[in-house]
Every structure is written in structure tokens, then in C-alpha cells.
Amino acid sequence: MSDKPDVTEVTTFDKTKLKKTETQEKNPLPTKEVIEQEKAESS
Template sequence: MMIPAAMSDKPNMAKIEKFNKSKFRKTEKQEKNPLPSEETIEEEKQAGES
């Protein structure tokens, strides 16, 4: 399969540069899988030892 000579490896940046970021809606980030606190880790270590 031959790739036409008109295509290049670089993407067309014109549309990206003109994109209006204000169209995005503001969202709140929510941590789906938060790491346990130091306290919780210590409690689990203690429980595992006994």
C-alpha cells in the first residue's frame, strides 16, 4: 500500500490552534481509588502480625 506524497508525518495544527477552549465544561475531579492513609497502613500491618 502506497501512501500519497501529499500526506506528511506531521499533523495539521491549524484546527488545533483555532480550537476554543471555553467550549469545555468545568468538572470537579474525583479520586476513584484513593491510596490508604499512613494510619490505615499501620493498622493493617499490626492486624497482620497478630
């Protein structure tokens, strides 16, 4: 028995069966302008 996992299923996997999904950023990072504006407001 080897230490490596069995990857035969991965190599034979059919990618065409997957559904296409749109990824949406749930917590987008602020832009440089937003950060500068917040710094100016707080000081």
C-alpha cells in the same frame, strides 16, 4: 505529505466552550496511617 499530524484545529480551539467538571478519585490510595494499621493487624 509530512509525517507530523495536522494541529491547526488544536491551536484554534476555544477553551471557553468546555464545561467545567469536578474530578473525583474513584480509587483513592490509603494513607500512611491506614497502611501502618493494617500491618499491625495482620502480624
